[in-house]
Amino acid sequence: MNNVSHKVSSPFLKPVYSVPGVMATVLLALLPAAICYTWFFGAGFLINLLITSTLGLLLEALVMRARGKPVFFYLGDLSILVTAALLSFALPPGSPWWIATSGIFIACVFGKHVFGGLGHNIFNPAALAYVSLLILFPLQMTGWYLPGSGSYAEAPIDPLSAYGVYTSLQLSFPWLRDFALTPFPVRPDGFATATPLIEYKFAAPSRILMAEPDGFTLWERGARTGWEMLSVSFALGGLFLLWRGIISWHIPFTVVAVVFVLSSLFYQPGQEAIFGSPWLHLFSTSTLIGAFFIATDPASSPSSALGKVIYGALIGIAMYSIRIWGSYLDSVALAILAVNMCSPLIDQLTARTPLGHPSRVKRWLSAWKKTA
Amino acid sequence: MTRLRRSFFITKYFKPWLLRLTGRAGWATTLHALPGGIAPASHKTLSLQQKITRMPSGELGLPAQLILPLRQHLGPDSVPVVSVGDYVYKNQLIAAANGEKGVSLHAPSSGYISSINYALPPINEAHDPERSWQQALNRHHNAIVIDTDGKHAVRPGLLGANVDWRVRSPDELRQAVFDAGICGMGGAGFPTAIKLGASAIKTLIINGAECEPYITADEALMREHAAEVIEGALIIQRICGAQSCVIGIEADKYQAIDAIQGVINQIMSELQPANAGQAGLSLTLIPPIYPSGGEKQLIRIMTGIEVASGKRPVDVGVLCHSVATARAVYKAVSAGEPLTSRITTLTGHALKTAVNVEVMIGTPVSHLLDFAGVQHSQLQRLLVGGPLMGYEASDLDTPVLKTSNCLLAGSELDIAPAVTQSNPHRDCIRCDFCATVCPVKLQPQTLYFAARHQHHDASVENGLFDCIECGACAVVCPSHIPLVNYYREEKAVIRTDNDTAKQAYWQSLFEKHQQRLSVNAIDQQQRKLDKLQHKLEAIAVGEPLTKTPVPPVVAPTTSKSTEQIKQEIEAAVARTRAKKAELQKKNDATQDADK
Ligand code: SF4
Ligand code: SF4
Numbered sequence: 001m002n003n004v005s006h007k008v009s010s011p012f013l014k015p016v017y018s019v020p021g022v023m024a025t026v027l028l029a030l031l032p033a034a035i036c037y038t039w040f041f042g043a044g045f046l047i048n049l050l051i052t053s054t055l056g057l058l059l060e061a062l063v064m065r066a067r068g069k070p071v072f073f074y075l076g077d078l079s080i081l082v083t084a085a086l087l088s089f090a091l092p093p094g095s096p097w098w099i100a101t102s103g104i105f106i107a108c109v110f111g112k113h114v115f116g117g118l119g120h121n122i123f124n125p126a127a128l129a130y131v132s133l134l135i136l137f138p139l140q141m142t143g144w145y146l147p148g149s150g151s152y153a154e155a156p157i158d159p160l161s162a163y164g165v166y167t168s169l170q171l172s173f174p175w176l177r178d179f180a181l182t183p184f185p186v187r188p189d190g191f192a193t194a195t196p197l198i199e200y201k202f203a204a205p206s207r208i209l210m211a212e213p214d215g216f217t218l219w220e221r222g223a224r225t226g227w228e229m230l231s232v233s234f235a236l237g238g239l240f241l242l243w244r245g246i247i248s249w250h251i252p253f254t255v256v257a258v259v260f261v262l263s264s265l266f267y268q269p270g271q272e273a274i275f276g277s278p279w280l281h282l283f284s285t286s287t288l289i290g291a292f293f294i295a296t297d298p299a300s301s302p303s304s305a306l307g308k309v310i311y312g313a314l315i316g317i318a319m320y321s322i323r324i325w326g327s328y329l330d331s332v333a334l335a336i337l338a339v340n341m342c343s344p345l346i347d348q349l350t351a352r353t354p355l356g357h358p359s360r361v362k363r364w365l366s367a368w369k370k371t372a
Numbered sequence: 373m374t375r376l377r378r379s380f381f382i383t384k385y386f387k388p389w390l391l392r393l394t395g396r397a398g399w400a401t402t403l404h405a406l407p408g409g410i411a412p413a414s415h416k417t418l419s420l421q422q423k424i425t426r427m428p429s430g431e432l433g434l435p436a437q438l439i440l441p442l443r444q445h446l447g448p449d450s451v452p453v454v455s456v457g458d459y460v461y462k463n464q465l466i467a468a469a470n471g472e473k474g475v476s477l478h479a480p481s482s483g484y485i486s487s488i489n490y491a492l493p494p495i496n497e498a499h500d501p502e503r504s505w506q507q508a509l510n511r512h513h514n515a516i517v518i519d520t521d522g523k524h525a526v527r528p529g530l531l532g533a534n535v536d537w538r539v540r541s542p543d544e545l546r547q548a549v550f551d552a553g554i555c556g557m558g559g560a561g562f563p564t565a566i567k568l569g570a571s572a573i574k575t576l577i578i579n580g581a582e583c584e585p586y587i588t589a590d591e592a593l594m595r596e597h598a599a600e601v602i603e604g605a606l607i608i609q610r611i612c613g614a615q616s617c618v619i620g621i622e623a624d625k626y627q628a629i630d631a632i633q634g635v636i637n638q639i640m641s642e643l644q645p646a647n648a649g650q651a652g653l654s655l656t657l658i659p660p661i662y663p664s665g666g667e668k669q670l671i672r673i674m675t676g677i678e679v680a681s682g683k684r685p686v687d688v689g690v691l692c693h694s695v696a697t698a699r700a701v702y703k704a705v706s707a708g709e710p711l712t713s714r715i716t717t718l719t720g721h722a723l724k725t726a727v728n729v730e731v732m733i734g735t736p737v738s739h740l741l742d743f744a745g746v747q748h749s750q751l752q753r754l755l756v757g758g759p760l761m762g763y764e765a766s767d768l769d770t771p772v773l774k775t776s777n778c779l780l781a782g783s784e785l786d787i788a789p790a791v792t793q794s795n796p797h798r799d800c801i802r803c804d805f806c807a808t809v810c811p812v813k814l815q816p817q818t819l820y821f822a823a824r825h826q827h828h829d830a831s832v833e834n835g836l837f838d839c840i841e842c843g844a845c846a847v848v849c850p851s852h853i854p855l856v857n858y859y860r861e862e863k864a865v866i867r868t869d870n871d872t873a874k875q876a877y878w879q880s881l882f883e884k885h886q887q888r889l890s891v892n893a894i895d896q897q898q899r900k901l902d903k904l905q906h907k908l909e910a911i912a913v914g915e916p917l918t919k920t921p922v923p924p925v926v927a928p929t930t931s932k933s934t935e936q937i938k939q940e941i942e943a944a945v946a947r948t949r950a951k952k953a954e955l956q957k958k959n960d961a962t963q964d965a966d967k
Contacts (some may be wrong), residue, residue, distance in 0.1 A: 009763065009764070009839070009854075009856065009857055009860065010755075010757075010759070010760060010761055010762055010763060010843055010856060011759060011760040011761070011843030011847055011856060012753060012755060012759045012760075012762070012764075012782065012786075012787050012788055013412060013585065013759040013760055013786075013788060013843070013846075013847050014786070014787070014788045015788055015846070015847055015848070015849065015850075015852050016412075016847060016848055017575060017805065017848060017849070017850035018850050018852065019798050019801060019850045019851055021850065022801075022803065023851050073796070077798060079801075088657075089569055117799065118801055119799045119800050119801040120799075120803050165558055171963050174695050245805075246803075248808070250803070298803040298804060299801060299802045299803045303802065303804050303807055303817065303818070304807070304815070351815060351818070351834070352807065352813050352814070352815055353813065354681065354812050354813050354814050354834075354835035354838045355407070355668070355672070355678055355681075355811075355812050355813050355838070356668070356678055356679055356680045356681035356682075356683070356812075356838060357680075357838070358833065
């Protein structure tokens with residue numbers, strides 16, 4: 001336990017932040033995106049969120065019990081809810097319940113507690129769980145059901161109507177169909193095989209891009225509008241976190257900047273299907289949730305400002321490269337996981353120089369001279 | 373609301389800049405940004421409502437006793453020059469400075485000496501021996517006690533000659549400062565006369581930053597005695613021969629700024645036009661950020677000079693004194709008055725009235741608390757100093773020292789609940805909030821891990837000893853880790869490791885080795901004994917003396933009888949017993965010595 005045997009000494013000032021407070025702020029920052037996600041893609045997200053949160057809390061309690069730690073004290077830090085929320089954003093709405101279940105299990109146990117719990121994890125738990133799920137269940141993880149999206153004009157179902165929610169429930173819990181009075185009509189059209197969140201290169205030939213309407217309205221439930229609005233709401237949440245001082249600008253800024261620069265560099269108008277426009281890279285993929293919410297996970301990112309900039313740049317490069325030249329289904333989570341692995345090394349190399357000490361360059365030079 | 377990154381830019385850069393634009397006091401030099409820092413709620417208005425209350429006056433009478441510890445400064449104890457029963461006048465020397473590095477002590481009021489070796493209870497455990505009050509107070513410490521007679525009588529003719537300081541030589545002035553028993557009044561308690569003896573000083577900085585929340589002693593001083601502060605600064609400038617004298621004040625202390633600026637303008641206009649540039653006196657506004665008032669921090673903000681680790685500011689030609697010290701110097705030089713009183717802030721939400729008082733050094737805290745109307749039911753902790761750098765006074769008879777700038781009677785509103793067994797802190801989540809606010813650009817979380825896991829080398833490498841213990845990191849830590857506590861312990865461990873304890877360690881290893889050897893010897897004897905005993909028993913039972921059948925060739929040559937052999941064995945047993953007993957005794961003796 002973290003108690004202090006030494007005598008109480010200064011500072012006595014009341015602390016300003018608290019871990020639950022920080023986590024609650026992150027949850028608050030995710031709220032616009034959650035609303036947006038539900039609005040565009042139906043209740044499937046909420047069902048996933050419910051599953052991951054409840055099971056997450058339960059699992060956390062079990063693990064804490066097994067580790068012999070005070071359960072409620074550690075549940076109180078709310079970090080598992082953040083992981084659950086981030087994971088739910090990554091899961092396809094309408095995926096069966098056991099996807100979310102195994103996802104939160106991986107995140108909680110293998111992502112977090114095998115390393116020693118909050119603050120000790122090497123990888124971002126949500127990203128780790130998502131990538132594991134992609135490898136374990138590629139089929140389920142790439143099938144997205146978009147009820148009533150604008151691209152399915154022939155079957156307009158309002159995803160938030162009772163029927164829409166009902167179909168979402170049926171998708172999440174397939175056994176419901178056996179009892180259902182009006183079983184959900186399984187139509188191949190109901191599944192979009194790929195989305196920008198999965199990969200642009202798979203998405204390009206899909207119907208989502210083709211569904212680009214002339215003069216679409218902002219709130220119309222078109223798939224593309226949906227992704228863009230979602231990205232915008234992630235960015236809004238990220239800016240909120242920046243304003244509250246929960247994250248620093250270094251990581252999100254460099255990730256976005258590097259992705260933007262690389263995509264502008266390789267972008268050739270008319271060849272969108274190959275390289276994609278900067279706009280598409282930033283707003284029609286999961287770049288922004290990655291940049292603002294996943295890459296900024298404090299435990300798995302470096303500490304110093306310089307380290308954060310390097311880390312962010314590496315993530316940006318990895319994201320773009322995997323997306324364009326790699327053959328994986330996902331780039332954001334993979335890029336972040338890969339760079340997470342470098343983070344301890346970056347931390348070592350970029351540790352801050354305290355005031356009054358020779359600068360890093362000077363130290364390197366003198367070390368160099370000594371060896372030479 | 374303490375701010376971390378949010379609107380930090382505004383407090384740090386924009387507000388001072390705006391003040392300059394709107395014509396508020398001077399912005400003489402370019403400012404250099406202080407890395408990190410926090411802007412906690414200042415609570416300064418609490419104690420700034422009223423003017424300074426002087427002691428003795430009206431409701432604030434003299435205390436019945438004054439307790440004057442012999443060490444209130446960094447350096448050797450002062451030596452009492454009075455004895456029990458003596459009558460002393462106000463301002464009379466009662467303890468002389470112990471050599472060059474000492475500080476002398478004077479009677480703040482008249483009365484009889486009732487003790488010269490009153491054992492002051494330990495106030496706070498030593499965490500960082502470099503900090504004087506802890507050094508002074510971490511163990512039973514001798515104090516002189518004066519039973520005041522209430523007359524406040526000054527012996528006629530005790531005052532120094534009232535000569536204009538401008539015509540006195542720097543050495544003479546320095547002697548006056550030494551005689552007045554002045555030490556740094558901002559907290560460190562470094563003897564002022566030693567500091568003033570430094571050579572090749574280019575810049576004199578007068579520290580009026582007072583960045584810590586709640587404390588307003590310096591601000592009140594500047595508001596009401598600006599002229600004395602400036603005069604004192606000029607005296608210091610004359611002593612150390614600095615070319616320029618800059619007064620740094622936090623940009624949000626409007627009244628203090630106006631007062632100081634007024635005095636400076638007046639002095640400058642008097643100097644006009646003959647030696648306008650002579651004074652080199654100016655005022656600089658610094659961002660109201662904690663801890664901009666730390667010595668090295670202030671120097672960094674105002675001059676951009678980074679004082680190298682382990683070096684002192686005088687090494688780079690900068691001298692830093694607080695405004696309170698400047699005023700004490702003024703009083704010592706112009707009126708020959710020794711340092712016997714200081715301005716202290718009484719504040720905190722457990723008090724009915726928060727106010728600044730000019731109190732006699734040695735006044736028991738309880739006396740002041742009674743004056744300010746302390747509500748004991750609300751009193752959570754009584755702090756001497758501010759909430760970030762102060763220490764807890766566990767005893768209400770704790771006297772006000774030369775370095776005590778604030779008494780904070782904290783209620784729940786002011787004081788954080790302590791991290792204890794029932795209120796543990798969380799694990800570090802590596803959020804880096806701490807690193808963002810560290811004014812020394814350390815990585816507090818790295819230091820924390822090193823300290824927690826006793827990686828002493830890593831601690832030192834990561835700059836543990838550059839930590840000024842400002843506490844900014846612990847205030848912003850969302851896991852509520854008492855980071856500074858960890859650092860203090862680690863520092864203490866490393867320090868002891870480096871000297872005495874190291875020898876003791878090797879000594880103990882050697883002794884253990886010796887002991888092991890002797891234990892082995894005892895065992896050896898014991899085994900021998902067992903063997904012989906065994907043999908005896910065997911003979912008694914009537915077994916043959918040798919287990920293996922005796923070869924016939926050898927048998928006839930044995931001249932010893934069974935009886936003889938038995939006797940020999942018994943003799944050997946006795947010898948071995950004696951030897952064992954001796955060894956045992958020796959071993960016991962060494963063990964006792966160990967204890
Ligand atoms: S502020 Fe506290 S929790 Fe955050 S990195 Fe520093 S020590 Fe760890
Ligand atoms: S207490 Fe030490 S480590 Fe913490 S902010 Fe202050 S200087 Fe930095």
